[in-house]
Amino acid sequence: MRVKFVQSGGVVGAMRGCELDSSSLPPEEARELESLVRSSGLSASGEFLTPAARDLRLYEIHVESGAGSVAVTFDDHSLPERARPLVSFLRRNAKPQGRE
Amino acid sequence: MCQRDPIQCIIPPYITERLLRSDDAEVRARAEANITAAANMRAARARGRAAPSLMAPRAPAGGKHRLVYDANKCDKLPGVLVRSEGQGPVADPAVNEAFDHAGATYDFYDAVFKRNSLDGDGMTLIGTVHLVEPDGRGRFVPLDNAFWDGRQMAYGDGDGVIFQRFTRSLDVVGHELTHGVQSFTSNLEYEGQSGALNEHFADVFGVLVRQWKNGEKADRADWLIGKEVLVGAPTRRGVRDMEHPGTAFMRDPYLGTDPQPAHLSKLYEGQSDNGGVHINSGIPNRAFVLAAKTLGANAWDVTGRIWYDTMLRLPKRCEFHECAELCVQTASALGADAARAVSAAWANVGVAAKVYA
Secondary structure: OEEEEEEEEOOOOOOEEEEEEHHHOOHHHHHHHHHHHHHHOOOOOEEEOOOOOEOOEEEEEEEEEOOEEEEEEEEOOOOOHHHHHHHHHHHHHOEEOOOO | OOOOOHHHOOOOHHHHHHHHOOOOHHHHHHHHHHHHHHHHHHHHHHHHHHOHHHHOOEOOOOOOOEEEEEOOOOOOOOOEEEEEOOOOOOOOHHHHHHHHHHHHHHHHHHHHHOOOOOOOOOEOEEEEEEEEEEOOOOOEEEOOOEEEOOOOEEEEOOOOOOEOOHHHOHHHHHHHHHHHHHHOOOOOOOOHHHHHHHHHHHHHHHHHHHHHHHOOOOOOOOOEEOHHHEOOEOOEOOOEEOOOOOOOEOOEOOOEOOOOOOOHHHOOOOOHHHHHOOOOOHHHHHHHHHHHHHHOOOOOOOHHHHHHHHHHHOOOOOOHHHHHHHHHHHHHOOOHHHHHHHHHHHHHOOOOOOOOO
16 A cells, blocks of 8 residues: 655645555554554545635645555545544654655 | 534434434434524525625624634634633733734734725634644644634644744734635635735735834845744744745755745646645745835835735736736836836746836
8 A cells, every 4th residue: 555645735834745655664554554544534536625714734645555546635624533543644754845 | 621512513414314203302303403503504604605704703893803712722613712802911822912913913904904804894803722633643732833714813832843832923813814804805716826826915914014013114124924933943934935935944854945936937836735825925925025125115005005905906816927917007006116116026036017107
């Protein structure tokens, strides 16, 4: 399983992110990542943003696995409860990103 | 302890339908009440989308009216009311900063542009301090952010390592409140170049509130946004530098390097950040500073007036060149020198704008 994550926005606007591949992670972390993805409920691609809000942080998550590929974007308010532990895990692994 | 109130949850329709058939009268009554509440909420949201002013609580006396809430280590807004208009300072500095800075922003818009609050009609200024967020491990941690949710401001306290409480910065509070002003005026679409302009105007009037409050002249002012929200370190000076975009933080272990371009040729064209709304705002930000320094004196008097009138007239969806042209057109009303200065400022960042005779 491969997971690409980018956090952007917020009033600060800094970009952070990570790319994780469960096949190259230590076994315990790989299991945690796969478990968090399974329990996140992310099954369909889409962009889910709060229209009237400004300066919320945005989270782009792209998951590639044997089950297929899912790409989603949430903000702080639209992020589903079930996906919060995954985003917290990814944020802990994220590092500053340059502009693409 | 922050707990979620199940009454505030939206119950899926199939469950509500099942509850309506319950033998228990109390359960049926709650289901009916939920249907009514959900319908009211949907109607209120639809009204809010159509006309934000319908959502705005108006000040009782029609003038400056502030309410500051404490999230009480919870992630729900607005929280518990801790200071209202007319009440003196409290022991909590975050509450007083949110109150005082909202007051300075109200006074700025009133004194400089004769604007009565965000909606021009005495809207109550609501802010919540000490907002937290779930850490994914069952605990709540201070929020590293400040935002406008469409009805009110919200401020976190920061992690204490990179960020400090966001209420410390007058320009950040002015920035968030200007998002409110925009929601009642141009309401620039929050993506791509129109989104970058939305962020740009929030920075412009955020920094002008501070300069106005401190009496800083354009030629001696500093153009940093949010320096007070960062814990000091040699790798960071602020969250944005309007005069020199791309230099507010450099090789910072957490923030990285400031991604803002200072020229249209370096426009960010990626998808992140709603198409770079906090990134590409560096381009118009620099144009504003160049115009302000050329026109001199107090930036809020002439350049601020040009930008304010432009902000009111912009269409919801527009690009930098349309904003630049409207800026120059607006400046023309103040004379040829003003128009030339504004046109040159936009040209300096790569955005051509015709000077009207």
